[in-house]
Amino acid sequence: RAPECIAFAGQHNMAxxxxxxxxxxxxxxxxKAS
Structure with missing residues (x-):
């Protein structure tokens, strides 16, 4: 799935x-909680 997400993001100028x-x-x- 990652390659498809990266390709989609690249086509739509998204991070x-x-x-x-x-x-x-x-x-x-x-x-930090104290």
Whole structure:
């Protein structure tokens, strides 16, 4: 499925993110609970 998503995104000038990307972003940007 990923190749089709990447191709579709490329045709429509869209970004493709993975769950790993989302997890990394959240870990980098969320405040740590105290």
């Amino acid at each position: 493709v993110v993975t769950i790993e990307d989302l997890v990394a972003y959240r870990q980098a940007h969320e405040r």
